[in-house]
Each structure stands twice: as structure tokens, then as C-alpha cells.
Amino acid sequence: MTESFAANRLQSTGAYALELDGVARHFGALVALSGITMRIAAGERRAVLGSNGAGKTTLFNAVTGDFLPTAGRIRFFGEDITDLPPHERIRRGLRRTYQISQLFKGLSVLDSIFLACRGVSRRRFSLLRPATTDVNMVQAESILNAVHLEALRDTLVATLSHGQQRQLEIALALAGAPRFILFDEPAAGLSPTERRDLVAILNALPKHIGYIIIEHDLDVALRVSEYVSMMHNGRLFKEGTPQEIEADPEVQEIYLGGKHG
Ligand SMILES: Nc1ncnc2c1ncn2[C@@H]1O[C@H](COP(=O)(O)OP(=O)(O)OP(=O)(O)O)[C@@H](O)[C@H]1O
Structure with a gap:
């Protein structure tokens, strides 16, 4: 992992599409999200990976306003949107897709x-x-x-x-x-051919449109992202480029049962 790259990303004063600071979400005693701090540049394509229940969809819900966070702040292109209703976020160019067809x-x-x-x-x-x-x-x-x-x-x-x-x-x-899109498992249930088509569609989107993709298919996620954030138990535990994540032994263990060459 290149720590200087990660540090530069956090310190940069450039325009961010999305900034999360200490975002948390509790459901009663359950801590679904905790201390999430992320910076995503305008036009950046980010994958968020993690096992079932890691908090990925809850993260999306906090960004879209479907569920307000219990703590922390969220900025969209510099504007604090933490307390805005979902339609005001849509008006500002935020979009999402859902796991279940709407x-x-x-x-x-x-x-x-x-x-x-x-x-x-x-x-x-x-x-x-x-x-x-x-x-x-x-x-x-x-x-x-x-x-x-x-x-x-x-x-x-x-x-x-x-x-x-x-x-x-x-x-x-x-x-x-749209200025930024949250894709929630777009490859779920797709055939290999459809997955290739999906990768082509996402990679051909206009460059100014950034996104976060939640995806269980590691191959798809790494082909359509520039940077990857891994979540576990509601927290970010690892970040890196697709190459770094693919080569990471812990990631191989989680996603590939340690069998990846
Ligand atoms: N509305 C809710 N009420 C209570 N608990 C919830 C609610 N939404 C999510 N949770 C819990 O929060 C935790 C994180 O769930 P979340 O759906 O964000 O995980 P995920 O990483 O998206 O998982 P998956 O990959 O299975 O979709 C889980 O323990 C889940 O049961």
C-alpha cells in the first residue's frame, strides 16, 4: 500500500465530489457504520468492497439521505448535505442505483x-x-x-x-x-458476457461523472475503479489502488479463499 498516496489524497485541497468525516450509523445497539472518513475527488471512480453486513449499503444510505447518519458530516462538492432530504441531493447531481430493481x-x-x-x-x-x-x-x-x-x-x-x-x-x-453516482452491486446476477458489457458501459461514462461502486465481483470492481476502499464491521480497514488490493493477501483470503495465484 502506498501510504504517501493515501495521505496526499486526504490532504489535497482540490475539489472533492464527496467528503465524509467521522460518519456513523447505529441501529439501536448495532453499529452499522463507525468513524468513516473518506475523500473522493470529482470524477473519481471508487470501489467499496466488503463482506455481507460490512456496512456498504448503510454508507450509501447515509450519502443519499435515505437514512441520516447518527454522527459525522457529509459534503458534496464542498456543500454540507448531511441534513438535506434525498430529493435535494438529487437536485445537486447525486444519483444511486439499488440492489433490488426499482x-x-x-x-x-x-x-x-x-x-x-x-x-x-x-x-x-x-x-x-x-x-x-x-x-x-x-x-x-x-x-x-x-x-x-x-x-x-x-x-x-x-x-x-x-x-x-x-x-x-x-x-x-x-x-x-448527474455529477456522482452510487452503484449498488450492478453486476449481481449478470452472466459473464453481461459483466463484460457492464464494465464497458461504466468505463465509457463521461469522465466528469464520478462514482462509488459496491460490488461483490472483485474482477468487475477492480476493472472499473481507480481506488478501492475495503470495509469490515462498519469500518474502513484497507484502501489502495486496484493493483494493491488485488495483490493483498488478506483480500485474496476474503474474496478468493486464499486460492488466488
Ligand atoms: N434498517 C436497518 N435496521 C437495522 N439494522 C440494519 C438496517 N440496515 C442495515 N442494518 C444492519 O447494518 C449492518 C450493515 O448492513 P449493510 O446492509 O449496510 O451491509 P452491506 O455491507 O451492504 O451488506 P450486503 O453486502 O449483504 O448488502 C448489518 O448488520 C445490517 O443487518
Whole structure:
């Protein structure tokens, strides 16, 4: 682990997308998160890894405002958002995907993306039928291509495969003007081919969009991130580049049962 690299990251005065200082979350006596201090630069892609119950989703909930932290502060592009409701964080460009699908099954793929774009735009209450030149429709078409679903634009969500639904969830997170996205296990349940497609989609996202990806598939996580934070029992216990994490004996033990070459 290069400690100077980690130290420089914490001391740098550059623009951060996300800054967490001493964030904690208790559920009664259970300490789900404790003393989480992280700095994520604008445009940075970070993987958060850890075993079941490590606190990864609770970390996402604290950042999105779905559950307020019990202690600590969170800043988004320099602004303290710790006490803001989720919709105010979305307005500022924060997005997330969920482990469990939140899609409307009765809509087509394009309509789903269009409605997501309209939902985060100022003109969201318009009842007029969208023209193809509608700014939200133009964005929806462009997102459709970004997530490789152009061939399925008119397909009903209910008939999509699991992998295609996960691609659509990424599409919805791209609606509007996202500056930072939290991806919660996007590779879960995907085939090897779909995983490769997911890696390509994430790596081709516009460079200014940073993200955190929670992912149990180490291979996917290390291919789409620039830096990795490992969690255990609600705490950060190890950080490093993907190369450092991949070579770490403790990580190999946890993820690969010590069998990794
Ligand atoms: N709403 C809640 N009420 C009570 N306990 C909770 C709640 N949400 C999470 N927890 C607990 O907090 C701890 C951390 O859970 P969390 O879901 O954040 O872990 P995780 O790292 O995301 O796990 P997984 O990989 O299984 O999704 C667990 O012990 C979990 O049971």
C-alpha cells in the first residue's frame, strides 16, 4: 500500500465530489457504520468492497439521505448535505442505483428513461406529448446508446432479461445532470458476457461523472475503479489502488479463499 498516496489524497485541497468525516450509523445497539472518513475527488471512480453486513449499503444510505447518519458530516462538492432530504441531493447531481430493481415493469425502455429525465428536469409537470426534439427525449436517446439498449428502445421493461434491467437502472441514474453516482452491486446476477458489457458501459461514462461502486465481483470492481476502499464491521480497514488490493493477501483470503495465484 502506498501510504504517501493515501495521505496526499486526504490532504489535497482540490475539489472533492464527496467528503465524509467521522460518519456513523447505529441501529439501536448495532453499529452499522463507525468513524468513516473518506475523500473522493470529482470524477473519481471508487470501489467499496466488503463482506455481507460490512456496512456498504448503510454508507450509501447515509450519502443519499435515505437514512441520516447518527454522527459525522457529509459534503458534496464542498456543500454540507448531511441534513438535506434525498430529493435535494438529487437536485445537486447525486444519483444511486439499488440492489433490488426499482423499475416500472409496464413502461417501455425509452419511456422509462424519458420519464426519469423529465422527473429531474424543471419542466417535469408538462402533460404535453414529448416531441422528438424535446430536450428530455434527446437526452433519453443519448442515454439509451450509452447503456447499450438502443435495440430494445420500445421493449416493455417486464420482458427484459435481468441483465438488461440492470443496464436500464444505470440509464435511469444518468438522467438529468448527474455529477456522482452510487452503484449498488450492478453486476449481481449478470452472466459473464453481461459483466463484460457492464464494465464497458461504466468505463465509457463521461469522465466528469464520478462514482462509488459496491460490488461483490472483485474482477468487475477492480476493472472499473481507480481506488478501492475495503470495509469490515462498519469500518474502513484497507484502501489502495486496484493493483494493491488485488495483490493483498488478506483480500485474496476474503474474496478468493486464499486460492488466488
Ligand atoms: N434498517 C436497518 N435496521 C437495522 N439494522 C440494519 C438496517 N440496515 C442495515 N442494518 C444492519 O447494518 C449492518 C450493515 O448492513 P449493510 O446492509 O449496510 O451491509 P452491506 O455491507 O451492504 O451488506 P450486503 O453486502 O449483504 O448488502 C448489518 O448488520 C445490517 O443487518
